Amino acid sequence: MLQKLGLFIFLAAFMLFVGTLGMNNYTLTNEILEKNFKEDALLDAKIELASMVDQNYSNSYTFTAELSEGINQLNKVYNAQQAWDKKIYEDTILTIVKSSANGYLVDNKGIMFLLTFGLAIFGALLFIIPEAQKPAGIKNNGIYFNPAMTRKWLGIGIGTFLILFYIALYFKPQYIANWTMLVDPVSKLINGGEASRWFMYGFLYTISVLVMGIRYIIKYRHSKYQIFRTLSIMFFQTCIAFILPEIMSNLNLPSADLKNMWPLDYSFFFNYRIDKLLASGAFGIFLLVWGIVLFVVGVPVMVYFFGKRWYCSWVCGCGGLAETLGDPFRQLSNKSLKAWKIERYLIYGVLAFAIIMTIGVLYTYFTGSYNLLGFIPTESLKSSYGFLIGSIFSGVVGTGFYPLMGNRVWCRFGCPLAAYLGIIQRFKSKFRITTNGGQCISCGNCSTHCEMGIDVRAYAQKGQDIVRSSCVGCGVCSAVCPRGVLNLENAETGTRVMIAPDVLLGNLMEK
Amino acid sequence: MEHVVIIGNGISGITAARHIRKQSDCKITVISGETDHFFSRTALMYVYMGHMKFEHTKPYEDWFWEKNRIELKRAWVKTVDFEEKKLYFRLPNDTDDKEAKVGGSISYDKLILALGSTPNKFGWKGQNLKGVQGLYSYQDLESLEEITPQIKKAVIVGGGLIGVELAEMLHSKEIDVTFLVRESSFWNAVMPPEESVFISRHIKENHINLKFSSELDEIIGDENGQVKAIRTKSGEEIECQFVGLTVGVSPNIGLLKVPQGNMIGREKPAFVLGVGGIKLNRGILVNEYLETNIPDVYAVGDCVEHENPQVGRKNIEQIWYTGRIMGETVARTICGKPTKYQPGIFFNSAKFFDIEYQTYGQVPAELPVDTKTFYWEHSSGRICVRINYQADSAERRPKAVTGVNTFGIRMRHEVWDEWISSGKSIEYVLENLPKANFDPEFFKQYEKEILEKYNAETGSSLTLKSKKGLFSKIF
The missing domain is CATH 3.30.70.20 (Alpha-Beta Plaits)
Known part of the structure; x- marks a missing residue:
């Protein structure tokens, strides 16, 4: 009974969460344009977006689409002019959408946060916690009768939602501007500023790991191994991946997720990151050395003693989400020999891609040449890795496909760090x-x-x-x-x- | 090319097929009427409870058989002609068209009978009503699944392992389960009294209505031939829509008992023993080499009755691994290396709802002469360990451990096998008990508590001398 109520509350909060995307009215003003465009592009923007300025839009989609289209036109012109520095990126559009919004949500972010995130967490816990009354032990009853866990309509629905979410997050964040608004109060509390899309994502991610972590612990509470492991995941996600980087940037230090490492953290050797660390004094150097020591010394030593689990199922963020949010889908992974063959081609392929891409990036960094060995274009290596592996594979497929191919799609088929850890586990552990x-x-x-x-x-x-x-x-x-x-x-x-x-x-x- | 035909695609038949293929190039055919492919019978309960799908119970992918040139035939063998070395998929005198369609025959050079077993029915009134069944075959699972939506209350007759599994299965669908046990305590023909009480308590904890000392008298049906109640010998009537019969299994040798008359046009004498003269008792009688009395005919697995069982082994022993070992053994014999069936130290395991049970060596319900016993139970009532050992006065190996029952603590097979076969003393075993611990990392260990109880009971002052498992070797 309590569980049904919990489920109902969760679903209601979730619907409201989705519904918030349509809330608010939007008015684009010259003032907003002036704030968000560089001087040399401002006039272009004022002309291109003239029809939108000072108009009131009650439909968030129409507003966002029209704005995106206008900016798209501008970018086309800049592309043709090869005026790369004038180009306008998603985050700017997101900020413009956010600034143009007015209405109930804008005025009542705190209440709306509680009604969406707050109620969803409350409902989920109400659904999860009564399970603890049943005797401890393996209770997989009914998994294969559940439409969410067997690729039936509900599983496909959840998968579709996750896929759309990741596509919006990575490529069209302006359409989920209202979700970033919902977590503004949290962001203000932690770092004093408004929430970026990555803050919103990090918050949602952490909440998922925590709430579903509680579910996991209750489900496997007869096993101390499972309890400790899950507490570890929850700790690393909350403190090391989410809060610590915020504290670091509050202290005006370069922020970093200290447990993330190359090659999973594929942009670790990108020029702007190296430059930033080198420019940040002793602490920056420490982060650079730490990041290198982690994968050069940390991985082999730890895998030798404990296997790759020390990272993949005790520390890693991707693994953390897979083990908690993804646990209900673990049985969907394909066990056939064929899948194993595909897995080996894919994962070592991605590892090779990551290594070559990084060599290229470093080559460019040190030599200033954009062609590795004279013919490999390092910039397009970098951008195609970011798009294909960093966004599509690890995000859209990696999590979006939880309800379709199991909770470790990324870890199994794509993660270059898992490939590296795995080689050591197989041969010297x-x-x-x-x-x-x-x-x-x-x-x-x-x-x-x-x-x-x-x-x-x-x-x-x-x-x-x-x-x-x-x-x-x-x-x-x-x-x-x-x-x-x-x-x-x-x-x-x-x-x-x-x-x-x-x-x-x-x-x-x-x- | 020699043709080996195996009737039965369970663990023993399939193990035989796989091992023959490893050692020989002969033609292999496995016949089963139950399913197309080998599956793990023990996992049917998990399919019913929704832990897995039937697909997951298959230990080998479907391409495995063709790749290994093991031919599979889906059919029920109805007649065996041992003289002509032929199997028929119909009865000798059957003229039914439908039967004739699945007719035909297969010739063999060597035959392995891996017929399995069948749930016991002891001639109760109403035992063939709808809604009355055992749980053994894939078909049993199908019929149980079909009837489940109509079951509100169920009665299970007979307190063994399958009975507990069936209770857990029905319980998972929120069906009221009454468990009729003839004995005064659960499984006390196999378990010592403390363990029997221990399991009974756990079954009750899971809201199963355990009724001891009650025997089934008759099963009562309604006008549609569907079960509606049962009556016990004491006259109590219990309403139910399902009756699970789990009073043990017997070798499935019905096929070999079909009377032989005019068989495929030839006169055959009616043999006293079985079709074509195969020696049967409760099961198919075999010698140490798993050979029946008929040349080139072998039998393995549940359907077997050993004429000369090893010391400490029963003549009929229907366990997963004994079937597997018989399959491995007969494969060698058939491939030209005659090998005796030699299971080692006894072992087994089971799970009663949430409590896992393992046993190594001999722990009979009644303590044998010259044997002593040590029992420890955790205050939670969910973990216990019993170790039997020879008395000081025993002629051979005084104090040597002879067997262990462990509930709620996993133990290492290898370690116990070595301790029992080499006759390690109870003191040695208790001091080194952590070595046998197979629980996952971070699990609470109870060896110290166990040792202290032994010290207190015997006035000894033993101390722990080793650490848990493989882990101790690192540091």
Whole structure:
């Protein structure tokens, strides 16, 4: 009953959240244009957008579309003139839309924040927390009857929403200007300014990890491994990824997510970032060194001792969202041999792309030449990586496809850092998943609920340790095993059982 | 090319097929009427509860069979002609057109019978009504799924492992479950009293209505032949729309008992034993090599009755891994390396709702002579461990551990197998118990508490001498 009420409140808040996109009236004024355009482009803008100025728009979509079209025309002209510095980017359009808005939402951001985010969180928790009254243990009842978790209409609906959200966030943020407005009060509280789209995204992301993290902890509360791991994810997302960078920029320091690293953080070696760090004195140098040490020394050492899980399922933000928001979809990962083959081509392909792109970027940084080896255009390498991998793959596909291909689409098929961590895990690590003698009954719970699409059972039933570059060590295979067969363990690298024994334990026939 | 035909695509038949393929190039055909492909029978409950789909119960992808040249045939074998070495998919005298369509025959050079088992029915009145069934086959799952929307109340008869699983399944659909157990405590023919009470408590915690010392008298149907109630021997009537019969399983040898008369145009003597003279008792009788009395005919898995079982092993032992081991063993024999069926130290496992159970060695319900026992239970009532060991006075290996039951703590098969087979003493085992711990990282450990209880009971002063698992080796 309480749960149904919670679900109802959550859905109502969610609908209102979507509905806020249509709220507000919009009036573009010359004053706004003057604030947002550089002097040399201002006149062009005033002419191009003359028909919009001082007009009242009650439809946010019409206003935003007309404004975007006008600016698009301007950009076309600038492109033709090769006047790159005059070009106007999404964030400016977003700011113009925000400044032009007036109405209930603008005047009551606090109330609207509570009615959307506040109620959604409250409703979700009301739905989640009563689960704790049931006895602790694996309760996967009904997953395959649930239309959200089985690629049925609800799953497809959620996927479509997420995909549209990411497309808007990355490419057309002006259309979700009102969502950034909703979190302005939070932004003011933390850094004193209005919320950017990235602040809004970071806030939404963190809230998702926290609320769904609570759900995860309740679901797997019989396992201390799962509890600790999830608390770790929640901590790193909230404190290290979300709050700390805000504090750093409040202190006028270059802000950085200290746990993010190259090549996942693919722009780490981009010229503007290096320049900024070098210009920020000792702290900037520290960040630069820290970022390099993290992937040069940190990764090999930590993976050697604990496997890639130390990062992928204990620290990483993408992994954090996958493990919490994405947990209801973990069973949707494809377990076939074919999927594994595709996975290997894709993920190492992306790693190679990231390395070549970074070499190109650094080459340009140090030599000033825009052609690596005389023929590879470094700028287009950089921009195509950012578009194809940074935005489309990791965002739109990576999260948008949760309800369609499982919660680790990005981590499994695309993440270059996961590829790098995985190579070390496969060849030089103490980590493995041990199988317990002859106890396996081939039931398939482990494989079904493996988010990385590993056919765990194929190993367990023949007594071979699971040593796979993709395994993120979430521990769910071990948790769902009804016979106590699987265990995540660290021991001397040589003790990993890489070849299945001829005869399983419990059979005394000759080997 | 030699043709090996296997009837039955369960774990024993399929394991035999896979291992024959590894060792030989002969032609292999696996016949099953149940499903197209091998699946894990033990996972049917998870399909019912929505943890997984049927697809997920298949341990091998569908392309596996063709790639490994294992031919699959979906059909029920109806007649076996051991003399002509032929299998028929119809009865000898059947003239039904429908039957004739699935007719035809397959010849074999070597035959492996992996027929599985079938749920027991003890001739109760009403046992064939609609809504009365066991849970063994894929078809059982289908019929249970079909009837589920109409079930408000269910009765389960017989307290074993499948009974608990069925109770959990029905409970997951919010069906009221009454569990009739003939004994005075749950599974006390197999479990020592403390464990029996321990499991009973956990089953009740999950809102299952456990009725001890109550036996089924008859099943009552309505005018449509659908079950509407049951009556116990004490005269109590319980309303229900479903009756689960889980009073054990028996070797599925009906096929071999069909009377042989005029078979495909030939006169055949009516054999006392089974069709074509195969020796049957409760199961198909086999020797150590899993050979039946008929040349080139072998039997493996649940349908088998061992003529000379190993010490500590029953003659009929229907466990997943015994089927698997028989499959591995018979494959060697068939590929020219005669090998005896030799399961090692006994082990098994199960899950009762949320509590996992593992056992290694022998822990019978009644303590054997010259054996002592040590039992520890956590104050939560959800974790317990029992270790049996030889008395000081035992002639052979005094104090050696003989078996363990563990509930709520996972233990390492390898370690216990070694401890039991090498006859480690109870003191050694308790001092090194963390070595056997197979629980995930960060789980609370209870070895110290267990040891202290033993010290208090026996006046000894043992101390822990090792750390948990593989992890201890790092630091």
